[in-house]
Amino acid sequence: xxxATICICTIGRETLKQCAEFALAALSEIGAEAESKPELxxxxxxxxxxxxxxxxxxxxxxxxxxxxxRAMGWCGPARNTGLAEAKHDWVIFCDDDDYLHPYCVxxxxxxxxxxxxxxxxxxxxxxxxxxxxxxxxxxPANSTSMQLGQICNAVCIRPASGIxxxxxxxxxxxxxxxxxxxxAEHRHRVSMAPDDDFxxxxxxxxxxKKITFSRYVAYGVNQPPPPHxxxxxxxxx
Numbered sequence: 001x002x003x004a005t006i007c008i009c010t011i012g013r014e015t016l017k018q019c020a021e022f023a024l025a026a027l028s029e030i031g032a033e034a035e036s037k038p039e040l041x042x043x044x045x046x047x048x049x050x051x052x053x054x055x056x057x058x059x060x061x062x063x064x065x066x067x068x069x070r071a072m073g074w075c076g077p078a079r080n081t082g083l084a085e086a087k088h089d090w091v092i093f094c095d096d097d098d099y100l101h102p103y104c105v106x107x108x109x110x111x112x113x114x115x116x117x118x119x120x121x122x123x124x125x126x127x128x129x130x131x132x133x134x135x136x137x138x139x140p141a142n143s144t145s146m147q148l149g150q151i152c153n154a155v156c157i158r159p160a161s162g163i164x165x166x167x168x169x170x171x172x173x174x175x176x177x178x179x180x181x182x183x184a185e186h187r188h189r190v191s192m193a194p195d196d197d198f199x200x201x202x203x204x205x206x207x208x209k210k211i212t213f214s215r216y217v218a219y220g221v222n223q224p225p226p227p228h229x230x231x232x233x234x235x236x237x
Contacts, residue, residue, distance in 0.1 A: 002088070002089055002090070002109065002112075003030070003036045003037065003038040003039075003088045003089075004027075004038060004088050004089070004090045004091070004092055004105050004108060004156075005038070005039050005040075005041050005082070005086035005087060005088045005090070005091045005092070006023045006026065006027060006038075006039075006040050006041070006091075006092045006093075006094060006100065006104075006105075007041045007042075007043060007079070007082035007083075007086060007091050007092065007093050007094070008020060008023060008040070008041070008042050008043070008093075008094050008095070008096055009043040009045050009069065009075050009078035009079055009081075009082060009093070009095065009096065010042060010043065010044060010045060010046070010053070010057075010096035011045055011046055011047075011096065012044075012046045012053070012057075012096075013096045013097050014057075015096060015097040016042075016053070016057045016058070016096040017057045017058060017059065018099070019094060019095075019096050019097065019098065019099060020040060020042070020057070020058050020059055020064070021059055022099045022100050022101075022102065022224065023040050023094060023100055024040055024059060024061055024063060024064075025102045026092075026100050026101065026102050026103070026104045026105050027039075027040060027063060027105060029102050029103060029105060029106060030105050030106060030109075036087075036088070037063070038063065038088070038105070039063055039064075039065055039086075039087055039088070040061070040063050040064045040065070041065050041066075041067065041082055041085055041086060041091075042058065042064060042065070042066045042067070043067055043068075043069040043078045043079075043081050043082050043085075044066055044067065044068050044069055045069035045070070045071050045075075045078040045081075046071060047071045048071075052066075053066055065085075067081060067085050069081045075095070075153070075165075075196055076165030076166055076196045076199075076200070077165065079093055079165050079196075080164050080165050083157060083159045083163075083164060084159075086159055089158060089159075089160065090108060090112075090121075090156055090157070090158055090159075091156065091157050091158075091159060092104060092105065092108060092156045093153065093154075093155055093156065093157070094154075094219070095153055097222055098127070098153070098154075098219065098220060098221050098222065099219070099220040099223065099224040099225060100218060100219060100220075100225075101216070101217070101218040101219070101220075101224075101225045101227075103216075103218070103229070104123070104216075104218040104219075107214065107215075107216040107218055108121060108156055108214075110215075111212060111214045111215070111216075111234070114234055115210070115212040115234065115236050117210045118158070118210050118211070118212040118236070119157070119158050119161035119163060119204065119209040119210045119211065120155055120156065120157055120158070120161075120163060120201065120204060120209060120210070120211045120212070121155065121156040121212050121213075121214050122154065122155050122156075122201075122211065122212070122213050122214065123154035123155070123156070123214050123216065123217070123218040123219040124154075124213070124214060124215070124216060124217040124218065124219070124230070124232050125154040125217065125219040125220070125221060125225075126217055126219075126220055126221070126223075126225055126226065127220050127221025127222050127223055153196070153197050154218070154219035154221075155197060155200075155201075161209060163200065163204050163209055164200075165196060165199070165200045166196075166199050166200065166203070205237065210236065210237075211236075211237040212234065212235065212236050212237070213232070213234065213235040213236075213237075214232075214234070215231045215232050215233065215234050216229065216230065216231060216232075217230040217232075
């Protein structure tokens with residue numbers, strides 16, 4: 001089984017430690033099956049240098065590597081740092097207040113056996129979304145397109161594909177009716193619209209990159225994903 005890099009881009013949220021513990025559990029699940037040592041890459045994207053992250057927030061592990069991001073105000077540049085720094089063929093991204101399923105690395109491997117030409121794998125995701133009044137798996141089971149409301153930050157990217165996030169958010173990518181406003185955590189976000197990933201995925205599709213919607217609910221927004229395996233149809237765009 002090929003190893004993977006799990007990349008968490010952090011702005012110093014208190015949930016980082018628990019998020020990292022879930023990621024380390026996923027890396028430990030592949031154990032001796034991995035071709036090379038997996039890694040948890042933390043991109044420190046706080047706007048000020050502050051104290052070191054390691055002693056404050058992270059579990060003790062020789063699997064963890066911390067690099068400094070550019071703190072440009074949104075997650076695209078931070079994720080680009082992760083793509084540039086990752087040691088493995090695939091990068092599994094996670095925000096510092098979200099959670100990966102312990103089997104996510106195994107499930108990525110299974111997905112790539114079914115869809116070996118993939119450049120991007122999009123996880124099915126659950127969580128408390130502000131713009132949806134109930135728990136909801138996205139992309140939904142019958143989805144064969146990337147509608148704006150279906151895309152979130154739960155992606156895995158093959159760095160060699162050349163896919164990168166934009167360095168700026170362009171107004172044409174913004175969902176009508178929402179404004180580009182800063183929030184209290186020094187990130188510029190579009191209220192209730194997943195702007196960064198929608199822009200990246202749309203550009204990738206225009207460049208004929210291979211995008212696959214995984215079968216598995218492997219990502220939880222602000223909460224862990226279901227502990228059991230929840231499966232959907234595999235969709236290749």
